[in-house]
Amino acid sequence: MALKETKVVRDPIHGNITLTDLEVAVLDTPQVQRLRNIKQNGFCYLVYPAMNSTRFEHSLGVMHLAGRVADQLGVHYDDWEMLRVAGLLHDVGHYPFSHTLDELIAKFGVPHEERSSELIKTTELSDILKAHGMNPSVIAEMVMGRGNLGKVISSEIDVDRMDYLIRDSYYAGVAYGVIDLDRIISSIKLVGREIVVDRRGLEAAESLLINRNMMYQTVYRHHTKRIAEAMFRRAIQSAFEEGMRHDSILKMDDIDLVHSLRNSGTYSRGIMGRIDRRLLFKRFFKENVSLLLESFREDAKKRQVEIDNKIADDIGVERGSVLIDMPKTKMSEFRILVDCEGEMRRIDEVSSLAKALERSESDKLIFYVYVDPKYLDKTKGFDAEKYIQYSQTMLKKFY
Known part of the structure; x- marks a missing residue:
């Protein structure tokens, strides 16, 4: 969809990404700028030195892909813009070090998707959206994967996954995350409120499953990364025991949290020193x-x-x-829906390859x-x- 160009951002993955006035205003808020200081992949950089990309770049990529999918679906301009803004804001509530702290945060906070939804409705983001004729509640629902178009942002085959697989493989220097974006997007359609892959796009969807499986085994679950994450979580738990407030983490970025731990008790300081020197x-x-x-x-x-x-x-x-x-x-991609001549079936029901991947997942x-x-x-x-x-x-x- 053609749009009035106000700013162009050069992205190493998607090339030129053009932003509207609204998107620039949203991008310049403290809530979105905070994402510049939250690593996309936590401690992956200890194994893959170039994996220092952030949630900020990823959010721009998701916004861009949301627009491409919206073009494929042929939605009205207002829905197209809301979908792009939802993509830009889908990670605005992320906690420090991305998914490293998910289970720890779950004991006293809400999932980052819910926090993103809340920030969209209660901060200056809400005022900006309203000033441009957008309903913050509708965009907040999209971020949660709800509403007519929410599955584009959050589902088994969403633009979030598409971007992070390509982006993360690029920065890791591996080829596993290379997927046929054009083929996948061209085969996507909306059936009710569900995102469905047309039968002609089955092979491209299978490649997404294969590449995600490989990325998890070689990158996301690399044992060195996991050891550093376990040490980091224990350092935070120790800091809690010594008086650090649980809710103080909620507004921190990576830099804030590391600074706090380095100024915490002996154990937390020691762990951070070891991670810094890679003495795991x-x-x-x-x-x-x-x-x-x-x-x-x-x-x-x-x-x-x-x-x-x-x-x-x-x-x-x-x-x-x-x-x-x-x-x-959890690996939910095996619930991808495929349109088999009007019958909606799960991908693991129509693809022997997907079924084999599902069986092998737990073994790894x-x-x-x-x-x-x-x-x-x-x-x-x-x-x-x-x-x-x-x-x-x-x-x-x-x-």
Whole structure:
């Protein structure tokens, strides 16, 4: 859709991105500018040095792709503009270090999508949107994946995923995230309020699943990144124990939080110093998540520090020197809808490749236990069964 050019931003992924007056006004708010200081991929830079892109660039990319999908759907200009603004604002409520703190924040805050929705309705963003004839509540609903066009922003095959796969693979220097954007977008249509892929775009949708799977295995779940994240979360938990307010994190960016931890107690300062020098904990136990009972998975998330301390006590090392790490297990892309001659079916029902990827997903999820390297010798003979019993579960035995 043609628009009156007011500003052009050069993006390494999508080329020139043109912004309207409204988008420039939204872009220049403190809420959106804050995203310049929130890394897109947390501690990935410890493994892939160029992965220092931020939520700011990603939001511009999502806005751009939302406009392309809106063009494909042939929506009215007002809906086109609202969809682009929703793409620009979809991450405005993100907490520091992106998804690194999701489970920790969940104990005292709301998911970042809900916070984004709230900021759109209650800050100066609301005033700007109203001044340009936009309804903040409608855009807030879009950010949550609701309303007539919300699935473009948040669904199993949304513009958020499209942008981060391409952008992250570019900065990581790997080819796994390369997807056929033109083919996918040209095959997208709206059925009711659902985003559906036409049958002719099935192969492109399959490539998205394959590439996302590869990105998770080699980049997003890289063990070095996961170790740094586990250490960072424990540093924050220690800072909470020493008086840092839980809600203080909600308005911080990466710089604010790191500064706060460096000025916190001895443990938190020490952990930050180790991350700075890449002196990370080491893995000493791992188990495939598919072998763990669901009750243990939940237990490991809810009572992490308690279990950390129990293991540390059992092997005779300082508390805070042992960390457990249970990965997230959700991968919703297998619910992508495909239009098979008027019948809407899930992609894993019509694609043997998607079905195989779904089956293999759980086999690649690994639960780890980490330890301060100086105590590695203490971990010899670690009794996993005793640990699992402490969590009131047991490993499934089938061999």
